[in-house]
Amino acid sequence: MELGEWVTGGGYNENFLPEKRHVTRYDLDQASTQHPMQLVHTSGHVSVANSLALKIAGITRDTPDPQGGHIVRDENGEPTGVLEENAMTLVMQHIPEITEEQMADAIRAAMAHQLTLGITSATDPAVDPFHIKVYRQLEAAGRLTVRINLLAERRNGDVIFPLPEKYVSDTLRLDGVKFFADGGMTTATAAIREAFKDVGGHGIMIYETEQLADLMWESHDAGFHIATHANGETALEQVISVYEMITERKPRPVLRHRIEHFALPDPEHLERLARIGGMVATQTVFLPAMGPAYRRYLPDVCIPRAYGVRDMLDAGIEVALSTDAPVVPDDNPLLGLKSAVDRKDHAGVPLAPNQAITMEEALYAYTMGGAILSGDQDNRGSITAGKWADLVILSGDPVTTPVDDLLSLYVEATYVAGQCVYRLSTNPGG
Template identity: 40%
Template sequence: MGIQADLVVRNARIRTLSESLPFAEALAAWRGRIVAVGREEEIEGLIGPGTRVLDAGGGTVLPGFHDAHCHILLFGLSLVEVNLREAQTIADVVAAVAAHAQRTPPGKWIRGGGYNENKLAERRHPTRRDLDPVSPHHPVWLSHISGHMGVANSRALALAGITRETPDPPGGRIVRDANGEPTGLLLETAQELIKRILPPYTLEETKAALAAAGRRMAAEGITAAQDAWAGWIAPEEFRAYQEAVAEGLLPQRVWLMVDVERLAVRDGRFDFAFGLHTGFGGDRLRLGAIKIFIDGSLIGRTAALRQPYVDPPDATGMLVKDPPALRELIRCAHAGGWQVAMHAIGDRAIEAALDAIEEVMGPEAARFRPRIEHCGIVPPDLLRRLRRLRPVVVTQPRFLYELGEGFRAALGEERMAWTYPLASLREVPLALSSDRPVVDGAPLRGLQAALTRRTREGWALAPQEALTLEEALRAYTIGAAYAAFAETELGTLEPGKWADLVVLGADPFETDPEALETIPIYATVVGGQVVYEGR
């Protein structure tokens, strides 16, 4: 007796992204994996009484979108806390805090974030003076959209013991007014002064946030995601992930990229749970790379640049890790079997990352797949080194749409030709991602940005760096899988791979690139299970 499929997708226009069979009409899955792809009549014999038949209604089927760099838990929390992504004025920020204060018991923390001073009419950060009148009885902490800074009110500063005498910590800065008093704005590592006193999220709060994130991502066609900074938000964060996946609250396949600052060093290696390292786990939840920050953000003027910012002209950003410390961290990770993922946005930071890769891993570095996350400013000499060393570049085209005008203001016109390049990276392993909740994480919006490179205001930023749709799709599927050592299991729709797919209401190859974000998601399937239906 032959196999009876658990799932059959039919009446579809399937783009497999496989070179052996690029197009098909139907697909069958059994025990979570694809067993057949082909014409309707070839798949029909696999349908039995227990088969779930998913009629695509003539829609286009693609491999499921795979977000190679996002912050799943942070995104989930943004859905349930103070969300300032749409704030347009300081008054909007204050009003959102005031609304939460009215329904929060006195003394309890109010936290949230997502504000971007470049989008606020005042073109400045909120301060404690703005927040204090509406939150006299609550400590408040609001993270910047970049995650590299945040604002506290006076009550929070007092609880943290931050005064005019508090020194700036290494790798961070307490912003002060003309009188030397803290404004409430804390940059980079200075945020830890607040974060260390924040009350911990409970296990149930953490799982609820993951569930909220999982539902939204499923509705966007995301079947896999890599949390690019795991282990610093909640005391039982990994347990919450494990239980959320086991209970079906988080239906995506997940990789956890471990925060290097949370790892102790023993015998020249990172000491993590009896020697566990990248790759440990199952089909739904695995350990990913070690995450190392090298610099900050462009819009926050903390990304490390070789030449000063246009505004302010005396700033060049900061290296969070100096080169010797960075090399030692990478050496420890490499010796312990960890893949390394380095946050490097400015050209000075990217140069430091490449120097460390070359020194620690040598000429065969590419086989270990070191990752450069973001890779924001890439002048010609660094581009040549990227092509030679071939690390995996994990970048975010949606930044161009939402943050592009802030980049232009920070860098000036000349450097925009090197800012978040895409086409120039064709000779380098490339994965696309969102970095959500920094920007909108819907993959179709990310694809649209990769093809158009337009800002929200309508400016085209280095249009010669645009990708084709085929290239962008591959980077959001095959490239993302490669970045996680999962290309033999994910990224294309062919027998033997996991049945992770998305059904779209229109063919993106027949859609105006400026309208890709309007394509509806009909269904999302993970491991042969339908986790979202939008019709």
């Protein structure tokens, strides 16, 4: 590696560190002061840069926070290197982009991994024109082994992306757009009403409502479905209000606008989203690894509502369960199913057990729920004559297997369009 080349990494979680704190510029400086460095938090909502990276980005004590972002500073006003939400782009824009070939290799590796887990369809939830180009190239070459749904990001930092060209085939679908309304739960940047425990503050709102409404209306009017990352009550209020406005202005027979995560809805949010036909993609698979962080940061009054899938289903909302990989350390759908039913973290302590659902409900959310949110329920999501025959063969029945034994099951084979694309060659159980 030549002097001055960038060093990047990701996946750290301060809750797993002995100090229970974020890494800082000074920690990274101990690794190198000759290479600019950036380390991204496992959530994707926070990063930390070393001193050289901050210098390259021009970040000093006098640098103002960007809209929808925050530069963390110490008691003397100096940047610690920790950058939240849109502040991350101040450094990221200086990191050399990867090549199309590197991106294609990464996508192929991700698909190969997904097939071992029995995943036949996946959503890439925030792509820009570069990513779209690579996906189109892979599809043209017949290299997409998993059916891919793309959500085109409308804004990244200060950059507003134009609406993409719609494209729908059997293996690649681009008819949706993505927005981020607030930050993450484990980084205490979700926009919540009551202050976070331990760190204080009410999180970060990414958009002014007027700008969000303008971009969402443009997307809705052009016929795209909208997926919006929103966790806290303040962000949910903003997003649902805009959804109500644009759907009243131009109704649709089937809306398909959805909220990603929908972590802390109150009863009014549930009722309003259900009334307009809004949908939810949420992740009970967060609970095993992130349950301790939720207890550390979330106000006690919020815990019974956290990732409240029971409340969502009871309100009549269409729900899809997913993994949000690579945010989680384990993206096995079997873990997501288990967590939906028992709500336990890795220590065996349940979080909001009142929000548990049945295994049958969880399986539906992982299969038909995802197909419905993608608009492809006529082609996938169930074993039905005339559908695509995207199938997974497990070593046992998840409905009759005791939930505590669910992770002993494994994928024996995965089929896409009736063709075996993965088969386990060695039985891990024996």
